[in-house]
Amino acid sequence: MPAVPDAVEAVFRALAGARDAKAFHPRGRWFEGELTTTFDPALPLPVGEVEVCGRLSKGVGTPGGLPDVLGLAFRLPGPWDVLLSTSRSRVVPWPARTWTTGRYGSITPFRWRDRLVWLAAVPDAHRTRSAALADLPAEPAFTLEVGPPWRPVGRLVTRPLDVDRDLPALDPVLNRPEGLELAPAVLARIRESAYRGSRRGRSPDPVTAPDAWSAVGPGSRKP
Secondary structure: OOHHHHHHHHHHHHHHHHHOOOOOOOEEEEEEEEEEEOOOOOOOOOOEEEEEEEEEEEOOOOOOOOOEOEEEEEEEOOOEEEEEEEEOOOOOEOOEOOOOOOEEEOOOOEEEOOEEEEEEEEEOOOOOOOOOHHHOOOOOEEEEEEEOOOEEEEEEEEEEOOOOOOOOOOOOOOOOOOOOEEOOHHHHHHHHHHHHHHHHHOOOOHHHOHHHHOOOOOOOOOO
């Protein structure tokens, strides 16, 4: 089994190095916004309103408006980096034709207090033409759900974040609450290897830049 994670890390490191960007979700648009949640014991989400910083992105990086596995990622205080992708079911990533026609899901579940829980974000309806970054709604908003059984737990509202450089990659492997596990264990190990390879293949390694979020991010405001 160790050979599989090692091979995955090597592939993702090579791909990230060739792109000089993340192996997946290389192109995107940063946003800031607010997440407002109600208490639900299924996951350790913050209760009330918190500031978030995140990114909407194309998974493979298909050109123009071609369909792609679209990503919604954001950082919660803690930090906790949440990454969701358009999917056809809970476990199958699926290309979306536009930014608001797909359901964004965690793909693999979280394990919290001995229970497996999925997280999803359902976008508000907007008339969008394609999966091009230029066709992103100005201020997309989402309803957060957990399951099973599926139920709403919060609202995420966003607006474009004006930054003059790309921020460090959000990383759900490194940044998550204590006690929250990625499941199942076999896929979690492979996922950890993929993220590690992607981190090491980029230059500079964003994990070594602790001050990169000093001007923006949860709990801070732009001057």
